[in-house]
Amino acid sequence: MYLADYHTHSRYSFDGSEPLQVMCEKAIAAGLTELAVTDHMDIFTGLPYGEMINFDEPGGKRFSMDAAGLYRELNEIKDIYAGRLTVRIGAELGQPQVNPEAAKAFVSDYPLDFIIGSVHNMEGDLDVYYYDFTQMDVAAMYDHYVDWLIELAGVGDFDVCGHLTYPLRYMFERCRMRLDLKPYEEKFRHLFRLLVEKGRGIELNVSGLYRPMQETMPPLSLLKLYRACGGEIITIGSDAHKADHIGSFQKEARALLSEAGFSYVTGFKARQPEFHRL
Ligand SMILES: [Zn+2]
Numbered sequence: 001m002y003l004a005d006y007h008t009h010s011r012y013s014f015d016g017s018e019p020l021q022v023m024c025e026k027a028i029a030a031g032l033t034e035l036a037v038t039d040h041m042d043i044f045t046g047l048p049y050g051e052m053i054n055f056d057e058p059g060g061k062r063f064s065m066d067a068a069g070l071y072r073e074l075n076e077i078k079d080i081y082a083g084r085l086t087v088r089i090g091a092e093l094g095q096p097q098v099n100p101e102a103a104k105a106f107v108s109d110y111p112l113d114f115i116i117g118s119v120h121n122m123e124g125d126l127d128v129y130y131y132d133f134t135q136m137d138v139a140a141m142y143d144h145y146v147d148w149l150i151e152l153a154g155v156g157d158f159d160v161c162g163h164l165t166y167p168l169r170y171m172f173e174r175c176r177m178r179l180d181l182k183p184y185e186e187k188f189r190h191l192f193r194l195l196v197e198k199g200r201g202i203e204l205n206v207s208g209l210y211r212p213m214q215e216t217m218p219p220l221s222l223l224k225l226y227r228a229c230g231g232e233i234i235t236i237g238s239d240a241h242k243a244d245h246i247g248s249f250q251k252e253a254r255a256l257l258s259e260a261g262f263s264y265v266t267g268f269k270a271r272q273p274e275f276h277r278l
């Protein structure tokens, strides 16, 4: 059976620590046939790609992501595991709309199989991860977040939109806040139609199932809405930053996709979707 994890981070991500080989071994042990490594390539205003800001450091320390090292090593690993595990070469491209030239240069410099387009921060602000949700108008922030997704879908070069509903993860972890998504339904419908029109998809990110929020990103209601808008392209990703999470909740994810009306899960090779029956 085709089992694939399409959202994983290695030691090349600022918030990851796993060697690629350890990730591949864990993927095989978890019964996966395919693994996409999608390290962070966040894009910032005024910085070339690979020059990134780590907000975990005081003042947001600037650092360089070793893209050349990562993709060299990934190509080697791909050959080493050929026949045992299909390794797809990917990236999680963060908010490319803030610096389209930098994003474009990155995409043309590395021949990737797969790109997740994500929004982690808005208007050069901190990652949503650092927000104090008790000190803001959460509904307005969320509305703005969905606008940023729509902008991403309009201009970004990527294959699937990453962890839709992202701020919910931290709103729950920090403040035990949940948000009714109903008021945002029209905006999500607009986003999904745009993605479908452009031949792009979304991911079903299961990280919320091994984190406190206990919900997928997006939840079932939005999976159904995406499907109703003609959405077919959908990958499953654990967003693992530790090898232990690779391949987790595959069964639950596939069941959710079936429940939402999907018959296929998607993989990618050289940026082209491949459909596998659930
Ligand atoms: Zn992300």
Ligand SMILES: [Zn+2]
Binding pocket: 007, 009, 092, 239
């Ligand atoms: Zn991620």
